[in-house]
Amino acid sequence: xxxxxxxxxxxxxxxxxxxxxxxxxxxxxxxxxxxxxxxxxxxxxxxxxxxxxxxxxxxxxxxxxxxxxxxxxxxxxxxxxxxxxxxxxxxxxxxxxxxxxxxxxxxxxxxxxxxxxxxxxxxxxxxxxxxxxxxxxxxxxxxxxxxxxxxxxxxxxxxxxxxxxxxxxxxxxxxxxxxxxxxxxxxxxxxxxxxxxxxxxxxxxxxxxxxxxxxxxxxxxxxxxxxxxxxxxxxxxxxxxxxxxxxxxxxxxxxxxxxxxxxxxxxxxxxxxxxxxxxxxxxxxxxxxxxxxxxxxxxxxxx
Ligand SMILES: Cc1ncc(COP(=O)(O)O)c(C=O)c1O
Numbered sequence: 001x002x003x004x005x006x007x008x009x010x011x012x013x014x015x016x017x018x019x020x021x022x023x024x025x026x027x028x029x030x031x032x033x034x035x036x037x038x039x040x041x042x043x044x045x046x047x048x049x050x051x052x053x054x055x056x057x058x059x060x061x062x063x064x065x066x067x068x069x070x071x072x073x074x075x076x077x078x079x080x081x082x083x084x085x086x087x088x089x090x091x092x093x094x095x096x097x098x099x100x101x102x103x104x105x106x107x108x109x110x111x112x113x114x115x116x117x118x119x120x121x122x123x124x125x126x127x128x129x130x131x132x133x134x135x136x137x138x139x140x141x142x143x144x145x146x147x148x149x150x151x152x153x154x155x156x157x158x159x160x161x162x163x164x165x166x167x168x169x170x171x172x173x174x175x176x177x178x179x180x181x182x183x184x185x186x187x188x189x190x191x192x193x194x195x196x197x198x199x200x201x202x203x204x205x206x207x208x209x210x211x212x213x214x215x216x217x218x219x220x221x222x223x224x225x226x227x228x229x230x231x232x233x234x235x236x237x238x239x240x241x242x243x244x245x246x247x248x249x250x251x252x253x254x255x256x257x258x259x260x261x262x263x264x265x266x267x268x269x270x271x272x273x274x275x276x277x278x279x280x281x282x283x284x285x286x287x288x289x290x291x292x293x294x295x296x297x298x299x300x301x302x303x
Pocket of ligand 1: 037068173174251281282
């Protein structure tokens with residue numbers, strides 16, 4: 001993989017409060033299919049694997065049926081013309097995956113699937129060992145792509161333009177993205193992570209991966225991972241109407257909503273300069289809308 005030459009835009013979201021400025025860095029625009037943080041988390045993982053020059057290369061990774069990371073890994077494997085295997089959580093979708101837009105997309109990119117029970121999925125270490133024995137030449141990438149090489153890749157989301165901000169914000173799933181921002185940001189910067197998942201181990205994982213403490217974590221998950229309520233849908237639709245920036249309902253929508261709440265509650269001191277990272281995930285909108293329609297709920301408007 002090469003570092004793309006595209007200049008990622010940083011766009012202002014006007015905030016009428018205490019001289020606070022809020023900007024969003026459109027990391028989602030880095031690649032149409034390997035979007036946002038996924039590109040950077042895969043970057044050094046793939047390059048170091050590639051340098052090792054494996055014969056019969058194969059990419060294996062893990063995820064749920066709507067996983068952005070599964071979609072991104074499949075697209076990358078397709079671009080590199082190597083096979084890929086997705087270990088998918090939930091045996092119950094074995095006969096229905098053709099109706100799931102994320103898995104359809106990944107399959108179109110050539111990914112094969114192996115569906116495992118939730119219990120087997122939880123025992124990922126055992127599963128990883130088994131996969132590595134079964135496929136000794138394969139690169140087995142952890143769930144969400146998070147590992148030390150992923151953290152290293154996230155440094156590329158920061159540049160001379162991001163230095164002028166006091167606060168950096170990102171949605172959090174497995175913690176690799178936030179750990180990268182925390183590790184590579186400037187001394188004067190503080191990092192806020194908006195948790196899309198109720199995982200108490202995130203604080204320690206991010207501290208260990210980054211080696212720093214200059215961050216705080218905020219719940220943005222509405223109780224548990226993947227909950228999409230009507231308030232959130234309304235927020236994302238209004239956000240798009242006002243700023244013409246699409247947000248996804250699992251990560252970036254939840255981050256922006258909670259960030260707006262913190263601004264309204266005067267969490268940030270006068271004159272703060274805040275930068276939120278748009279980490280992509282827009283492929284998930286179609287799957288979310290399919291589910292919302294089945295439940296007769298309002299959907300995310302065409303973005
Ligand atoms: C759109 C989006 N935002 C944020 C995240 C969270 O990243 P991480 O798992 O590194 O915490 C993910 C997961 O990769 C994602 O797909």
